[in-house]
Amino acid sequence: DSGVTQTPKHLITATGQRVTLRCSPRSGDLSVYWYQQSLDQGLQFLIQYYNGEERAKGNILERFSAQQFPDLHSELNLSSLELGDSALYFCASSVAGTVLDRTGYTFGSGTRLTVV
Amino acid sequence: AQKITQTQPGMFVQEKEAVTLDCTYDTSDQSYGLFWYKQPSSGEMIFLIYQGSYDEQNATEGRYSLNFQKARKSANLVISASQLGDSAMYFCAMREDPYNQGGKLIFGQGTELSVKP
Numbered sequence: 245d246s247g248v249t250q251t252p253k254h255l256i257t258a259t260g261q262r263v264t265l266r267c268s269p270r271s272g273d274l275s276v277y278w279y280q281q282s283l284d285q286g287l288q289f290l291i292q293y294y295n296g297e298e299r300a301k302g303n304i305l306e307r308f309s310a311q312q313f314p315d316l317h318s319e320l321n322l323s324s325l326e327l328g329d330s331a332l333y334f335c336a337s338s339v340a341g342t343v344l345d346r347t348g349y350t351f352g353s354g355t356r357l358t359v360v
Numbered sequence: 361a362q363k364i365t366q367t368q369p370g371m372f373v374q375e376k377e378a379v380t381l382d383c384t385y386d387t388s389d390q391s392y393g394l395f396w397y398k399q400p401s402s403g404e405m406i407f408l409i410y411q412g413s414y415d416e417q418n419a420t421e422g423r424y425s426l427n428f429q430k431a432r433k434s435a436n437l438v439i440s441a442s443q444l445g446d447s448a449m450y451f452c453a454m455r456e457d458p459y460n461q462g463g464k465l466i467f468g469q470g471t472e473l474s475v476k477p
Contacts, residue, residue: 351407
């Protein structure tokens with residue numbers, strides 16, 4: 245157990261639907277990062293939150309949104325789902341998010357989303 | 361522009377032999393961190409080793425070592441005495457933060473390592 249909890253582990257849903265992925269960071273970590281891993285795109289950074297505030301945005305579609313709550317857990321909302329959104333979605337956390345942080349990220353086990 | 365380049369989509373190695381996985385990176389920052397992660401078929405991402413841009417010595421963690429050549433902007437992972445359990449996807453990643461935005465990790469495309477008995 246890495247200490248980062250992601251739920252659900254698997255999700256199957258239909259096109260056009262909306263889903264919410266949840267992440268609880270490791271105790272003490274203030275930064276939460278969301279990544280999408282698909283076969284053809286590799287690991288793509290979506291968005292980062294630090295202590296409740298959005299810090300950085302990557303290749304996140306407008307149909308996707310996220311937030312970090314006061315208890316530091318984070319949710320990634322995916323709407324108007326398309327077949328191409330099928331992927332493994334990772335949440336990761338880190339203490340502060342500085343470049344010289346030797347501990348890097350701690351990843352959750354991921355949510356495998358299948359859109360049918 | 362590709363920030364992290366892993367030129368070996370797949371590699372084979374014989375059990376008990378050493379293997380080097382290549383990684384080159386592109387940055388204009390002086391401060392950055394380099395990471396290697398392992399992703400077995402079960403899917404989880406496992407942190408292996410870290411090298412900071414100011415570190416004077418190559419990082420080592422057990423059977424993993426990092427051949428860091430700063431001038432060449434390369435950070436190759438060396439796995440010594442390969443084991444069957446080393447079969448996995450390996451990702452090189454870089455963390456830079458020129459605008460103080462929290463230092464997201466940027467990943468390469470990965471190298472799939474297969475260890476033969």
